[in-house]
Amino acid sequence: MDWQLDRNLKKPLYKQIADFIEQGISTGMFQPESMLPSERILAKELGVNRSTIVAAYDELQSLGIVERKKGSGTRISTDIWGFSHKRIPNWGRYMEDGSFLPNLPFVQRIRTEIRKNNVINLSSGELSPTLWPGEQFRTIFTEHPFMEPLGYDHPKGNASLRQTISEHVSEYRNINILPSSILITSGAQQALHLIVQCLLKPGDAIAIEDPSYFYSLPLFQSAGLKIFYLRVDQNGINPNDVIELYRKHRIRMIFLDPSFQNPTGVSLHPSRRKKIIKISSELGIPIVEDDPYSLISFKDENATTLKSMDENGNVLYISSLSKIVASGLRIGWVIGPPKVIDRLADAKQQVDFGHSIFPQWAANEFLKDPYFDIHINRLKRELKKRRDEIVRRLDEYLYGEVEFITPEGGIHIWCRLKQPFNDKQLLEESMRKGVSFVPGSVYGSGKGYVRFTYGRGETEQIEEGISRFTDALNACKQK
Numbered sequence: 180m181d182w183q184l185d186r187n188l189k190k191p192l193y194k195q196i197a198d199f200i201e202q203g204i205s206t207g208m209f210q211p212e213s214m215l216p217s218e219r220i221l222a223k224e225l226g227v228n229r230s231t232i233v234a235a236y237d238e239l240q241s242l243g244i245v246e247r248k249k250g251s252g253t254r255i256s257t258d259i260w261g262f263s264h265k266r267i268p269n270w271g272r273y274m275e276d277g278s279f280l281p282n283l284p285f286v287q288r289i290r291t292e293i294r295k296n297n298v299i300n301l302s303s304g305e306l307s308p309t310l311w312p313g314e315q316f317r318t319i320f321t322e323h324p325f326m327e328p329l330g331y332d333h334p335k336g337n338a339s340l341r342q343t344i345s346e347h348v349s350e351y352r353n354i355n356i357l358p359s360s361i362l363i364t365s366g367a368q369q370a371l372h373l374i375v376q377c378l379l380k381p382g383d384a385i386a387i388e389d390p391s392y393f394y395s396l397p398l399f400q401s402a403g404l405k406i407f408y409l410r411v412d413q414n415g416i417n418p419n420d421v422i423e424l425y426r427k428h429r430i431r432m433i434f435l436d437p438s439f440q441n442p443t444g445v446s447l448h449p450s451r452r453k454k455i456i457k458i459s460s461e462l463g464i465p466i467v468e469d470d471p472y473s474l475i476s477f478k479d480e481n482a483t484t485l486k487s488m489d490e491n492g493n494v495l496y497i498s499s500l501s502k503i504v505a506s507g508l509r510i511g512w513v514i515g516p517p518k519v520i521d522r523l524a525d526a527k528q529q530v531d532f533g534h535s536i537f538p539q540w541a542a543n544e545f546l547k548d549p550y551f552d553i554h555i556n557r558l559k560r561e562l563k564k565r566r567d568e569i570v571r572r573l574d575e576y577l578y579g580e581v582e583f584i585t586p587e588g589g590i591h592i593w594c595r596l597k598q599p600f601n602d603k604q605l606l607e608e609s610m611r612k613g614v615s616f617v618p619g620s621v622y623g624s625g626k627g628y629v630r631f632t633y634g635r636g637e638t639e640q641i642e643e644g645i646s647r648f649t650d651a652l653n654a655c656k657q658k
Contacts, residue, residue, distance in 0.1 A: 184225055190275070192227055193234035200235070201244060204255060215245065215253045280397035285606065285621050292610045299644035301631045302615040304392075304441065304590065305506040309637060310561055312504060312545070312554045319544045327536050334524040336363025336512070337539040343546050344512055351474060353487040354496065354514065362513050362520045362527065363534045366506075367469060368396075370497045370513040371434075373523045374467055375402050384428040388416055390593075392441040392469075393434050394623035408623065409433075411440065413584055415447030418454040425462055433459070433466045438473040438482035439589025442622050442630040446482055446587070456485060459493045466494045471502040474555055476588035477563045492516045500542060502590065502634075503558065510542040562590060565633040565641060572645040577652075590634030593619075595627050598656065602626070605655050612654075614647040 184195050203209040215221070218236065222229040236253050239245040247253045281287070293300045327337075335341060341358035348354040364370040371393075379385070381403030387393040389408035399406055407424050409416040415437060424430050435455075437447035447455070459466050466485060473482040486496035492515070499511030513523060527533065545551060569592055570585055583594045602618040609616060619628025636644055 184227070193231045193238065196221075196225070196227075196232065196235035197238045200239060201242075204244060209255050211255050213255050215255070217252055279401045282397060283395060283621055285602070285618055286395060288606065288610075289615055289617065293615050297613045298610065299614045299640045299647065300635045301633070301641075301644045301648075302617045303635045304632055305501065306503075306558075306590070306634050307637055310558055310634070312550070315548065315550050315554065316541065316545065319541065319548065323544050325537065325540060327540050329536060332533050332536055332539070334528050334533060335359070335361065335520060336534055337536060337543065340510075340539045340543040340546075341512075343543050347546050348496075348498075348514070351481060352470075352484045352498075354484060356514055357517075359517050360514055360520055362524050363539060364499075364511045364513060364527065365509045365531075365534065366501050366511040367471060367497045367499045368511075369527070370511055370523075371396070371467070371469070372398055373526050374495060374513070375399065375404070377522050377526050378465075378519070379404060379432060383432070384424075384430045386421060386424050386430045386433045388435060388440065390442055390619060390622035390628070391434075392436060392622065395621050411443055411445065413445055415440065415445055415451055416455070418451055418458055421455065421458050421464070422462075425464065430464060433464055434469070435466060435485070436469045436471075437485055438470055439476070439586055439591075441471075441589070442591050442617070442619070443584070443593040444586030444589050444591050445584060445593075447485075449483065452483065452485055452488060456488050456493070460491050464493075468494050468496045470496065470498045472589040474503050475559055475562055475590070477559060477566070478587055482588065486514065495519065500545075503555065504542075504545065508538055508542060510538055559588075561638075562634060565636075565638050566592070568638055568641045569631060569633045569645065572642050576645050576649040580652075590632050592631050592633060594629050594631065596629065596652070597627075599627065600652065600655055604658070605629075605651060608651040608654050609648055612647040612651045614644045614651070616648060 182199055184192055186192070188195065200209065200215070209215070215236070216224065218229050218232040222232045225232075236245060236247060240247050244256055245253050246256050289302050292298055293303060338358065340363060341361045344361055345356060345358045348356070362370070364373065375398055379402060382405065384405040384407060385399065386407050386409050387399075388411050390411060393399065405428070407428055407430060409420050409424070416435070421430075421433060435447070437452065439446055455466070458464070468485045470484055473484055476482050484496065486494045494515075496514040497511065500508050501511065513520070566586060573581055573583065573592075573594065580597055581594050582597065583592055586592055602620050606616070606618055617630040619630065620626070622630070633641060
């Protein structure tokens with residue numbers, strides 16, 4: 180057998196062998212009814228234990244690809260392409276071969292555990308139910324009958340909602356654009372997917388922040404992009420690093436979260452914002468600005484967006500109602516040059532034939548309602564209380580063991596633990612203690628960091644959550 184195992188792959192050896200034989204059958208290398216090498220001979224040839232070959236043959240037998248008889252050996256099924264033999268698709272192979280990558284294991288683990296009632300959720304990047312404007316939506320549903328047609332809407336999204344968002348971003352973000360420059364999406368995530376799929380190609384170089392929420396998204400790797408990193412300090416990224424990356428790698432797009440960045444909570448300094456806009460204009464590099472948090476600043480003024488400083492149409496601006504109203508509403512938008520928005524809208528039509536009218540109608544009514552200001556002001560007050568509470572408890576329970584910059588907005592706090600720890604071990608121990616957090620490695624940072632979210636857990640849960648985390652950390656130290 181002129182083939183060798185790749186021992187550097189994460190795929191188990193028996194799976195590699197089974198996959199190779201299955202591929203060989205598909206290509207005609209192995210013919211129906213032909214005998215496969217004996218377990219001992221193949222084990223010797225490939226340099227593995229006989230048990231590895233047994234496991235590979237067992238897997239092929241379970242799929243109906245081979246027939247095994249004691250004393251007679253293993254042969255390719257005589258009826259592999261026939262009708263009398265029922266074959267089960269090798270779903271594991273299909274899942275491995277798919278071009279879209281799964282979430283990181285840490286992310287999958289956390290999402291599974293937080294569904295349990297006894298877990299205090301300091302990990303999910305969303306608001307708690309008590310911060311949702313549920314009563315106001317009930318009032319809207321009662322006092323404003325839904326009269327919209329239920330057919331397919333405009334490819335860019337409902338015209339009334341796009342007009343309202345145009346007015347909204349003008350008032351709250353100082354972004355002056357026409358409704359034709361807006362595309363309604365299923366949250367910010369879909370906007371990012373559309374941009375990557377429609378405006379970039381495999382092999383293109385992009386720049387993202389380090390650490391960054393973008394690092395945790397498989398969509399960049401799935402698209403075959405080359406990812407380079409812009410280090411984040413207490414003032415955000417350094418614009419000079421963009422120039423350096425452009426010179427070395429000809430980066431084609433920059434992805435930034437400049438206001439109360441996820442996960443660090445820091446904001447890009449005003450002077451750096453100006454410089455990054457200037458660099459974008461000089462080099463012709465588009466900036467994708469993800470802005471979920473600028474309206475929830477704990478200071479009197481909202482954070483300035485990059486898009487409001489953009490005079491040449493270099494910035495694609497993404498925002499949503501997920502972090503300021505309710506995540507389940509699934510209303511987001513992307514703002515950019517009309518021809519770019521047309522391209523993204525065409526792709527969205529191919530995916531889902533346009534956004535559902537009902538959440539668009541609900542979002543439109545809420546954004547127009549005078550209560551919106553009341554809600555945002557209440558949200559900022561409540562989030563600041565929770566921010567103050569988690570800072571207080573971190574100082575109380577982990578004094579001298581943790582460092583952090585107190586965020587001035589948003590919903591996340593980024594902590595560096597002074598003592599080294601194992602990400603997986605600490606997460607598992609924390610789950611056992613009944614509290615969730617996100618390890619810093621999920622965001623591409625070096626070792627030693629964790630992210631807590633104070634927007635999801637209730638204020639009275641925060642102390643208990645940090646207490647449980649402290650117990651988990653101490654337990655790991657003793658192991």
